[in-house]
Amino acid sequence: MIKVSVLYPYQADARFDHDYYRDSHLPLVKQYMGASLLRYSIEKGLGNGIAGEPPIYIAACHLYCDSVESFQAGMGPHSDIVNGDIKNYTDLVPLIQMSEVVVA
Secondary structure, three states: OOOOOOEOOOOOOOOOHHHHHHHHHHHHHHHHHHHHEEEEEEEOOOOOOOOOOOOOOOEEEEEOOOOOHHHHHHHHHHHHHHHHHHHHOOOOOOEEEEEEEEOO
């Protein structure tokens, strides 16, 4: 199994609509990826471990798929639509990390 993490680095002046991300963007991703997407999770950054300090990431999502190939098959044909929706919830550029899930 693989996990694709989409990470949004915290910036004090950034715009990020967590409600839109949860209620519209990730359901859109699920709709287009279909059975290629086994599940997803969403995180809202709270802090960085030092009291009163902002989080490293304002938000993150994790997409779980059977393989890199299944992720590419599910996302590839729709990446323009999914990426085009980013402007509706943030002005940040996400960082992407693809990982093999070793223990779940």
